Amino acid sequence: MINKKRSHYHFTLEVKTLTNRADLKRYREVERLLKRFFLLFGNLCSYCFSESMAAISSGIRPNKAFCCCLIDNQVHDHWEALREVQEIVNGPNWVRAINENSLETGRRRLPGNGPCKALCSQGCLLSSMRPPGCSTLVCSHMVFVLCELKLIEPRDIEDCEIDKLLGAVSPLEHLYGLKRGDTPSEEAFIKALLFIESKFRNVPNVTRNSAIKAAQKRLRHQLQGGKKR
Ligand code: SF4
Numbered sequence: 741m742i743n744k745k746r747s748h749y750h751f752t753l754e755v756k757t758l759t760n761r762a763d764l765k766r767y768r769e770v771e772r773l774l775k776r777f778f779l780l781f782g783n784l785c786s787y788c789f790s791e792s793m794a795a796i797s798s799g800i801r802p803n804k805a806f807c808c809c810l811i812d813n814q815v816h817d818h819w820e821a822l823r824e825v826q827e828i829v830n831g832p833n834w835v836r837a838i839n840e841n842s843l844e845t846g847r848r849r850l851p852g853n854g855p856c857k858a859l860c861s862q863g864c865l866l867s868s869m870r871p872p873g874c875s876t877l878v879c880s881h882m883v884f885v886l887c888e889l890k891l892i893e894p895r896d897i898e899d900c901e902i903d904k905l906l907g908a909v910s911p912l913e914h915l916y917g918l919k920r921g922d923t924p925s926e927e928a929f930i931k932a933l934l935f936i937e938s939k940f941r942n943v944p945n946v947t948r949n950s951a952i953k954a955a956q957k958r959l960r961h962q963l964q965g966g967k968k969r
């Protein structure tokens with residue numbers, strides 16, 4: 741199953757500062773909580789991926805509605821930091837799975853230098869310690885679901901960073917070694933995340949599933965309405 745993927749945003753990469761095991765441990769915990777939150781969107785990502793692949797096959801030009809990992813490349817954008825982190829956590833052979841299983845979409849690159857090299861037909865090949873941006877995008881399809889369920893204030897349905905949605909700054913870029921300076925408070929971020937997660941979890945399944953289905957219908961419509969090459 742495709743799991744949570746990533747952003748149309750690109751962060752400016754500052755000079756890499758060495759991260760350390762203690763920070764990476766904290767990173768993993770926040771990443772785990774974010775993953776749990778995104779799992780509440782059910783099969784939205786796998787649906788998005790398969791519909792996007794079908795749209796590409798039928799000649800539709802990739803656009804913003806597409807699966808984020810197809811039109812973005814976090815592995816490329818954050819290669820140095822990713823390599824360092826993965827080597828610390830998973831040892832020198834971590835990249836083998838990516839080299840052997842990366843999705844082939846032909847020679848042509850997609851917008852944003854996608855697809856991401858860590859993407860395979862089953863989803864992301866990195867089970868943890870992905871670049872921070874992979875865990876902080878709330879894509880437009882997800883924003884739609886949250887608005888449908890009235891879990892967030894009504895807003896334009898567009899991609900958004902989870903910081904904005906929670907009103908708390910993510911510590912992930914600092915913990916990953918991408919940013920210098922004081923790390924934003926994990927406590928405040930986690931507290932805000934757990935709050936929205938519990939509201940989301942308390943929505944009856946039938947209501948949640950119906951909002952996810954509505955998002956899928958809208959997504960399909962957006963993809964099929966895209967321009968042909
Ligand atoms: S690392 Fe994984 S989640 Fe992040 S953009 Fe690449 S495929 Fe998507």
Ligand code: SF4
Pocket residue numbers: 744745746784785786788789805806807808809879880881882
């Ligand atoms: S664009 Fe949204 S729904 Fe689609 S794969 Fe990315 S995170 Fe999932």
